[in-house]
Amino acid sequence: MRTWIWLLPVAAALACGGDATVARAPSAPAGERPYRPPADGRLTERQVQEYVAALRSATPAGAVREPADEAGSPDASARMDEALWVRQQVLEAEMRLDERAAARREAEIDRKTADALRGVAAASTDPATRETLSRQVADLERRAVEREKDGRKPGDPVETANDALVARYRRQIAATALLPPRR
Numbered sequence: 001m002r003t004w005i006w007l008l009p010v011a012a013a014l015a016c017g018g019d020a021t022v023a024r025a026p027s028a029p030a031g032e033r034p035y036r037p038p039a040d041g042r043l044t045e046r047q048v049q050e051y052v053a054a055l056r057s058a059t060p061a062g063a064v065r066e067p068a069d070e071a072g073s074p075d076a077s078a079r080m081d082e083a084l085w086v087r088q089q090v091l092e093a094e095m096r097l098d099e100r101a102a103a104r105r106e107a108e109i110d111r112k113t114a115d116a117l118r119g120v121a122a123a124s125t126d127p128a129t130r131e132t133l134s135r136q137v138a139d140l141e142r143r144a145v146e147r148e149k150d151g152r153k154p155g156d157p158v159e160t161a162n163d164a165l166v167a168r169y170r171r172q173i174a175a176t177a178l179l180p181p182r183r
Helices: 007-015 045-056 076-123 127-152 157-168 170-176
Strands: none
Touching (some): 045 076, 045 170, 076 157, 076 170, 157 170
């Protein structure tokens, strides 16, 4: 009886039609594979130029139009994925550039405010007022130095490279916001 027990699973499998073949998802043809950003995360000159060109051809709703000859191509979705990745990188670089510019402006404002408070403190005859103003001046100077120091810290090399590339195209990117929409 023991020798027949091992046949039960085999018989059950045969009764159900045997081993079902595992259906595999068809792999995408080479032209339809999704876009994979570069491993180093760096933007290329070509990508930023194409981004600016896409901005110039933006529809009134702000969506980027695909060129007519590429709309039906098999790798249109990969190109759109690349365009979205480039857009994300450009926007992040613009934010970092804006943050650094804002920090520089804030440091400049702190220094000008400190200079004005020094003048007020020098004109004051009340020792308590002069003491309070000199503490405020010291705080403003300290904050300005910290902001300038933070602005000079070296960042991620990839982000620094992307920021430098986007900075070169900043005027062109800003100019596209002023263009009338194409129909």
